[in-house]
Amino acid sequence: MENNLTVVEYKEHDKLVDFYISRGIEFGDDKKYFHPPVFSYVALINDELVGAITVCKEEDDFILDEVAVKEEYTNKGICKTLVDTVIKRIEKENGNCNMYLVAKHPEVFTSMGFKEIPREDSPSFSECFTCPDFQKNCFPKVMVKNIIVLEDKKIK
Numbered sequence: 001m002e003n004n005l006t007v008v009e010y011k012e013h014d015k016l017v018d019f020y021i022s023r024g025i026e027f028g029d030d031k032k033y034f035h036p037p038v039f040s041y042v043a044l045i046n047d048e049l050v051g052a053i054t055v056c057k058e059e060d061d062f063i064l065d066e067v068a069v070k071e072e073y074t075n076k077g078i079c080k081t082l083v084d085t086v087i088k089r090i091e092k093e094n095g096n097c098n099m100y101l102v103a104k105h106p107e108v109f110t111s112m113g114f115k116e117i118p119r120e121d122s123p124s125f126s127e128c129f130t131c132p133d134f135q136k137n138c139f140p141k142v143m144v145k146n147i148i149v150l151e152d153k154k155i156k
């Protein structure tokens with residue numbers, strides 16, 4: 001991973017939309033998130049935005065709504081660092097829950113502990129499912145990571 005990478009919380013979620021769009025993530029004409037974001041983090045190298053992640057909530061569970069890394073900084077573990085950051089925060093603040101995502105590139109997320117599930121087993125949380133391209137020209141996979149916080153007494 002890049003030595004001078006910093007990851008910080010960023011509260012101006014709307015200002016990240018153009019970055020996500022620049023990396024091929026779809027937004028409607030209104031450039032609004034499907035669910036209101038609960039938190040975002042940005043990855044910076046020498047103050048340059050090189051990656052971002054935005055998480056939303058669906059009842060007791062979380063949705064990894066968007067994650068993107070600038071093309072020239074891909075394959076350096078930045079996405080993994082961003083995902084680890086949000087998972088640590090959720091573990092600390094929420095305890096046991098699920099984090100869902102609709103992944104165009106499921107391979108990226110399997111190494112982070114996400115597993116594919118049938119769409120019917122997930123809450124209907126994504127605008128992907130109503131997109132005309134869904135299962136016609138675009139075949140994203142629904143994935144989940146079970147976030148389980150072990151209580152100290154259960155550790156031998």
Ligand SMILES: CC(C)(COP(=O)(O)OP(=O)(O)OC[C@H]1O[C@@H](n2cnc3c(N)ncnc32)[C@H](O)[C@@H]1OP(=O)(O)O)[C@@H](O)C(=O)NCCC(=O)NCCS
Pocket residue numbers: 023024025067068069070073074075076077078079080081102103104105107108109111
């Ligand atoms: C997908 C994306 C966020 C990955 O970011 P990244 O910083 O390059 O990912 P990482 O370097 O942290 O890689 C994490 C893992 O995914 C793998 N990976 C990364 N890009 C991959 C690709 N295109 N295909 C398959 N595996 C890939 C890495 O090898 C790594 O696996 P490992 O831990 O077993 O070595 C980035 O390519 C991107 O911004 N793409 C455009 C936007 C997008 O598709 N977002 C995700 C929507 S589901």
